Amino acid sequence: MKLDPRTKMVMVICLSCLALIYNTPGRLLLVLAITLVLLLIFRFDPSAVWGYLKPFLSLMLILFVIQCIFSPGGNVLLAVGPVPLVTDNGLLIGGSVVLRIIVVIAAAMLLTTFSSRDFILGLVQWKVPYEVAFMVFIALRFLPIFREEAINVITAIQLRGIELKKVPWGQKIAIYRQLFFPLIYGMMQKAQQLAVSMEARGFRAYPRRTYIRRLNFNLADYVVMLFFSAATLIFIFLQIT
Amino acid sequence: MSAVNAGKFIEEMTQAKGEWQSFLEKLRDTGKTIIAVEHDLEAVAFSDRLMVLEGGKPVAYLELxxxxxxYPRKMKPALTGINLNFEKEEITAITGPNGCGKTTLTKLMIGVLQATEGEIxxxxxxxTDYSLAEIGSKxxxxxxxxxxxxxxxxxxxxIGFGLTNRGRGCNPETVQKRIKFYLDYFELTGYRxxxxxxxxxxEKERLAIAAVLANEPEFLILDEPTIGLDAYRKKLLENYLKxxxxxxxxxILVSHDAPFVxxxxxRVVTMADGRIQGCNERKGNDGYEA
Structure with missing residues (x-):
């Protein structure tokens, strides 16, 4: 299905809003299912979402455990003496937090079904200043670059003959701590190089920008946008009341 | 053979293998050189050097x-039908135009990429039996x-990262000695x-080479090692590689620098369009035999 990038952006916003407003695993699972179906419709392999989720697995696990332990109420499932450790309510809230992250990441994958040029064009046609649109795009672009950079460093370490899996935890933490600063600094250096390269190519040299192409909404775009916005507003209203 | 007899047979064989190994170990301790012909990898696990034979010929150190x-989502394969052998004591150059698959080939050889067909x-x-770190140490x-x-x-x-963090790590004195040597050799002392x-x-290129060489691997793959090096530094690198x-x-040298190659x-392997186009043996090159 061919839709305007702006329509897809509205869909992502709606799905993310629903993920944030819902706090039960059942409803969040439903939003996740809708997101995966949309990814299929736009020819994005839903199984590829797993690859994007992997780096967040440890974060999700930590959040799940924290929510499980610190969410009050419900039946106690595990207790240490008089202190309740895990409750059924905690499990539900922990599960919801994890599902919320998965939905937001999966929904963001819809943004990859069109080109970055269209993304900027879409925002600019919505009267977002070009500088801001470009900044948002660069920020999005840097996330995978940061991930790639981290993977490169891990690969380079292993290629120096260091079996990270077999390294004791103390040494492993020391290695990662040692690498953290260079990794961040390397990224900042890349950002600086990008800024110089943009300036060198005349970024913001003229006050008015022109575009060869323009994005146009068609009937399907209006229908989908209206449907998603209305449905989201209704669901939010129902959830609040 | 009944189940009981089979069990006894295996037990006796295991015992015999243990005795044979301890005999070989004792013999080795006397300083004798032992050449053992063995098909059981477990039995030769303690050997210093292993030569694998297949069909009467020694197996190459690296074989494709x-x-x-x-590459994912690409219609055209980056590499097809690559058959190559690399010996441990040999310097091979891989040349070819940009985008012909040279770097992809080397990344397959170190396990950073996985071959879609064939075996390495x-x-x-x-x-595939090795971890990335095991490949990296070789x-x-x-x-x-x-x-x-x-x-x-x-x-x-x-330069010292691999030496310090690998396995039990080298002793600090050795690490400092090697760091000093490579800093001096690649003229990086001022940037310590x-x-x-x-x-x-x-300078980055020299440092990357120094950092890899400091680990003293058995085999090297250098992808465009002369990029960014001036004539003098190129000569230094050449001398060290010799x-x-x-x-x-x-x-294995992947390079466009014809005089350096x-x-x-x-041996020069020429690639084009993801395939091997030719293999030019240059045995007897007196360049580094001198």
Whole structure:
């Protein structure tokens, strides 16, 4: 299905809003299912979402455990003496937090079904200043670059003959701590190089920008946008009341 | 043979194997050289050097059999039908136009990419049996972009990283000695405490090579090692590579630098469009036999 990038952006916003407003695993699972179906419709392999989720697995696990332990109420499932450790309510809230992250990441994958040029064009046609649109795009672009950079460093370490899996935890933490600063600094250096390269190519040299192409909404775009916005507003209203 | 007899037979064989191994170990302790012909890898696990034979011929150190590779979402394969053998004591150059698959081929050899078809063997075992770190401890790899190899806070740390963190780590004195040697040899002493990514392209290249060489791998793969090096530094690198080649450590050079390749390589493999186009033996190259 061919839709305007702006329509897809509205869909992502709606799905993310629903993920944030819902706090039960059942409803969040439903939003996740809708997101995966949309990814299929736009020819994005839903199984590829797993690859994007992997780096967040440890974060999700930590959040799940924290929510499980610190969410009050419900039946106690595990207790240490008089202190309740895990409750059924905690499990539900922990599960919801994890599902919320998965939905937001999966929904963001819809943004990859069109080109970055269209993304900027879409925002600019919505009267977002070009500088801001470009900044948002660069920020999005840097996330995978940061991930790639981290993977490169891990690969380079292993290629120096260091079996990270077999390294004791103390040494492993020391290695990662040692690498953290260079990794961040390397990224900042890349950002600086990008800024110089943009300036060198005349970024913001003229006050008015022109575009060869323009994005146009068609009937399907209006229908989908209206449907998603209305449905989201209704669901939010129902959830609040 | 009944189940009871089979069990007894296996027990006796295991005992005999243990006795045979301890006999060999005792013999080795006397300083004798032992050449053992064995089909059981477990039994020769303690050997210093292993030569694997197949069909009467020694198995190459690095062997590619009918290797093909395609990048995801690309219609055209990056590599097709690659059959190559690399000996441990040999310097091979891989040349070819941009985009013909040279770097992809080397990345397959170190396990950073996985072949979509065919098999790659390292020292007689499938490459997939090794972890990336095991491959890294055997093969030193210098990326085309040296930035990919540099991740420490200082130049000295970068050279000593592998030595300090590998296995039980080297003794600190040896580490400092080697760091000093490589800093001096690659003329990086003045940058000892500098941040590696602040160096110039040529300096980064020298540092990446020094960091890999400091680990003393059995085999080297250098992807465009002369990029950014001036004539003098190129000569220094060439001399060092000749020196380690004389010590029996082979290497693969991926390079467009024809004079450099001609002076070093014993064999030149030419690639085009993801295939091997030719293999030019240059045995007897007096460049590094002198």
């Amino acid at each position: 059999r009918q290797v093909a590779f395609s 063997y390292l020292a007689g075992c499938p490459l 093969i030193g790899y210098v990326f085309q972009k040296p930035d990919l190899l540099l991740f420490c806070s200082t130049v000295a740390e970068e 405490n500098d941040f590696p990514l602040h160096l110039s392209q040529g 020196k380690i080649a004389r010590l029996g450590r082979g290497m 001609n002076r070093l390589a014993e």
